[in-house]
Amino acid sequence: MRRSVVWGLVLASAGVLVVVVSVIFLVPRLLYPPLSEADLRGVRSAQARIELRQAQYRLANDARTAMLQSCVGLVVVIGAAATWRQVHVSRESQLTERFTRAVDQIGSSDVNVRIGGIYALEHIAKNSHADRDPIQFLLGAFVRGRLTWLVGSADGPEHPTPSVDDRLPVMNVRAPDVQAAMWVLERRIRTPDDPALYLSRVDLRGISLRGARLGRTLFRHSNLARAALTGARLDRSDFTDADLRGALLDGASLKGANLSRAHLQGAGLRRADVRGANLRGADLSGTVLDEALLTGAHADATTVWPAGLSAAARRERGILDAGPGP
Template identity: 40%
Template structure:
């Protein structure tokens, strides 16, 4: 048998009959049957034992007309719903295409194209709540892949000096990274999401007024950064380097600042209530008017710090806490154990970077 004849033959009748076609045909038949026979039963039920009207046919036709008008209104409502549904699907398809195009632009070698992709993702996140979480994660990975030093550890925060080439502000030396951080900083907070921004090397970054609540920034380098009015509530800033950073009016409520370096920081009016500053280096810090109630200052160094007007109600300290010269720590009221802020115990083992075996290339156990 020749296949070309089969190809030119007519399609079987089952090909032309689909489920929507059958449903529409049945609905039409049911509507026609109701319009023909139902009015008589409706009129008889309404009259009951009363005498039929003189113009019986006109009464039946009136009921039939009312039924057809109701069916017509129902058809219009169904059509309006289907049109709305089609528009929603069309918008969803356009959003998907825009999302894919923006992701592609992030890897473009042209700086202007990358900037366009970053701001396109921000626009999509504002219009599509379902994509906000994934967009935040994508931008966090974008920043981390370009600025993360995977070998940074607890000791790097106390090492003076900045990497070569970081003398210029971040907005000038890496505009795309600065734009991604800006977009992340002004996004609407998402419940339960933690931005993974650990081990970033971002000296002289302008992050004023950013909102990075619950963000993970441990072991990052933010030397000489601008964090004026930033919201870092409950952020993980373990071992972070904030030397000479501007933290005026910033909010670090219940943040984790263990082993952080804040030498020479400008932090007038900063909110450090309930923060863990164990072993933190705060030498020569400007803490005028700072709110440090219930902060943990055990083994912290505050030599040369300016605590004029600072609130130190019930802070936790020990004999290893180094206060500024002339400061009388006996004026601080002792803290009751039940009033201590909840701080989860942590070791640096969970931050360790897995070592790679030299011979077989297989990762070994965590250091």
């Protein structure tokens, strides 16, 4: 089979060569044929006949030269296109090989190898637009698989836990590979049509994501107790029933976020932007809301507010409170 393909290419190349040679040598002769005695019958001067024949030869040679240059240019263009194609195929092959190797690495039992695979995937995503969404999905699945928080399952954890475990090591110590994956996910290249990042039912206690860009992320039923999210951009993210007790959200942007039934006891929201957020059923007892922007935030009778934040104070801050208050 391979021999027949080779012979086919050889014959095709020979055919192209014959056509090119024919074009170069025959077409100029057809355009400017040599002048015969009959053509020069009216020219009496021998010198004039010689000059006319030479002029005809020059025209044919000029045409041949022009056609030869055109063929050379065409060959150069074809060669450049073939080279570009070869480079493209080689690059795609290298990316595929690197992607496969990185996937193997994040499945390793060695945490350092997993971290290396995570950063390798980040590098691939920066260089390959087509791989960005698959890498986002892959790293999201990695985080969910490593630290699953199976709320509601028969053998799942109590949610929220009776108390916040202050002795639990921070994520960078407890699961540095998950911390690395989250850093990569938050600094990924974003476009308006990016798919939402799915991180629901994940144990992210003690995660450090200061200044992170995680807008439109799904954190439904996840545990983010004691998470460091200072200055993070979390606009339009979904924190339904998420555990955010003791989380540091000072200066964070939560515009339009869904915090319904979220557990925010003792969280810090100083200077946070919570405008337009859904706070229905959220527990904000003990939450620090100093200088927080709350205009247009939606609350109801099940929302639990920090002590001293009366209904009048809530109205003054622009909260749309559907529930009765003192």
